[in-house]
Amino acid sequence: MLTFEVIIVFLGLIGMVTALLLDKMRPGMILFSVTVFFLCFGILTPKEMLEGFSNKGMITVALLFLISEGVRQSGALGQLIKKLLPQEKTTVMKAQARMLPVISFVSAFLNNTPVVVIFAPIVKRWAESVCIPATKFLIPISYATILGGMCTLIGTSTNLVVDGMILDAGYKGFGMFELGRVGVFIALAGILYLLFFSSGLLPEARKNTADDEYVEAEPSSYHRVEAVIGVRFPGINKRVGDFNFARHYGAEVKEIKRSGVSITNNLSRVKFHEGDTLVLWADDSFISTWGDSSVFVLLANGKDTEPKGDRKKRWFALTLLVLMIVGATVGELPFMEELFPGVELDMFFFAAVTTVIMAWTKLFPARKYTKYISWDILITIACAFAISRAMVNSGASGFIAHGIIDMSDDYSPHVLLAVLFIITNLFTELITNNAAAALAFPLALSLSDQLGVSPTPFFVVICIAASASFFTPIGYQTNLIVQGIGNYKFTDFVRVGLPLNILTFIISVILIPMIWPF
Known part of the structure; x- marks a missing residue:
């Protein structure tokens, strides 16, 4: 029924999606604005609005940022x-066959961004040294991390967000490797697709237009540096001419790479955007000064700049990671509840313990720990819980679910599962994966309730569809990172990624109902 509350929620959601598409401000602030809007109309209570900020899934995501940073700073990933x-x-295929399966495996347990930030510059330098275009590897690296993230509960923040919503709704959450029952098949099929088809679909190397224009004119102590703009860069949406980059960072902007286009003319009129790759002329101190900053997501100067921890530090970090994964997996077994009554040995418990050990053993600088957490992602996640609750409270989710069922000629849950995948996947490509999960989760609940079937297959399809961001660079941060340093165009992602989206869709709608029956 189209009530006043439903109309208010629809207006809020339309405004949210529009603001996200137009990139008016950071996703966290956009979603927070929508929750305040709902609060003003009484659709959310203050308690409901703030519940997401204390959700175990959201806090676990924050802890995993620090654990990933500890592993990164140990130097284990670079080695x-x-x-x-x-x-x-x-050959391209042989090199991909060595890299992609391992990258997928690593990204199943670590945050995808540091994996790509470390791997991409190393692979790019290596590709240049063996005379193979780096463009044949960078998009596959990003896709491999996404595929790996589908296989475990901690592989991506979206899985933890959906798991948190499941627990809030009163259902049993996912186990550590439960999503892997379908995720592994998707990852294997995706990697095989990349091995056999990506080389022919990906472009040859694209020349950086600024490379030869100024090398001779600059002092020999200066050299080319590539920097991908992060969320905390103070010049976002400012013109290059209005933002004194040299005064802030001691470097000169020579080129901006965006969507496969190299901008060198009239640079002073161009606005900085998050995800832009800046080609800078800087001295040796630039990376050492700003390499540990969240102002830039990635810095590369054609040399080794990744952390170089000693052998003991690397092994200690990896041991802690393995113990965390094993502990969280074994902790789910019934006999552990009998051995440790009153202690919930879940992912949150072991992530918290691992984070504290890493801080006290100085695997990451404890005094700077706040720098390694992506606060905007956490705020987005927390507000996603509130928006999902508002859709349920107002009846908007039930209204949409009823409309979807009415539009379907076949009321089969298999058909509606496919529809939910498409809706979630389109949202994740256009806005953000966590916002997509927030919109899709209450729909999953309402669809399963109106059909009288188990909601679990719908929950799983949200996790997979919200992660399967392949055919646009804007849906996933790792895609944005490789777009800049690989000088890819938007169409490169469509050409390689769209078949991968379709492959993921087909495997999901076939296997998920077989593994988790309705």
Whole structure:
């Protein structure tokens, strides 16, 4: 029934999606604005609005940021990718076959962004040294991390968000490897697709237009540096000419790479955007000064700049990571509840313990721990819980679900599962994965309730569809990172990613109902 509350929620959601598409401000503030809007109309109580900020899934995401940083600073990731890269002459397929499965495995347990931030510059340098275009590897690296993230509860923040919503709704959450029952099949099919088809679909190397224009004119102590703009860059949406980059960072902007286009003319009139890759002319101090800052997501100067921890530090970090995963997996077993009554040995417990150990053993600088947490993602997640609650409170989710059922000629849950996948996937490509999950979760509840079937298949399809961001660079941060340093165009992602989206869709709608029956 189209009530006043439903209309208010629809207006809020339309405004949210529009603001996200137009990139008016950070997603966290957009979603927070929508929750305040709902609060003003009494659709949310203050308690309901704030519940997401204390949700166990959201806090676990924050802890995993720190754990990923500890592993990154140990130097383990840099050493791993160097051992995987063939040193002799090779082919694109052989090199991808060595890299992609391992990258997927690593990203199943670590935040995808640091994996790509460390791997991408190393792979780019290696590709240049063996005379293979780096463009044949960078998009596949990003896609491999996304595919790996589908296989575990901690592989992506979206899985933890959906799990938190499931628990809030009174259902049993996912186990550590439960999503892997379908995620592994998707990852294997995706990697095989990339091995056999990506090389032909990806472009050859694109020349950086600014490379030859100023090298001779600058002092020899200066060299080319690539910097991907992060969320905390103070010049976002300001013109290059109005923001004194040299005064702030001691470097000069020579080129901006955006959507596969190199901008060198009339730079002073161009506005900085998050995800832009800046080609800078800087001295050796630039990376050491700003490499540990969230102002830039990635810095590369053609040299080794990743952390170089000693061997003991690397092994200690990896041991802690393995113990956390094993502990969270074993902690779900019934006999553990009998051994440790009153202690919930879940992912949150072991992530918290691991984070504290890493801080006290200085695997990451404890005094700077707030720098390594993406606060906007956490605020987005917390507000996603509130928006989902508002859709339920107002009846908007039931109204939409009823409309979807009425529009379907076949009321089969299999058909509606496919419809929910498409809706969630389109939202995740256009806005953000966590916002997509927030919109899709109450629909899943309402659809399963009106059909009288188990909601679990719908929950799983949200996790998969919200992560399967392949055919646009804007849906996932790792895609934005490789777009800049690989000088990819938007159409490159469509050409390679759209078949992968379709492949993921087909496998999901076939396997999910078989593994989790309605």
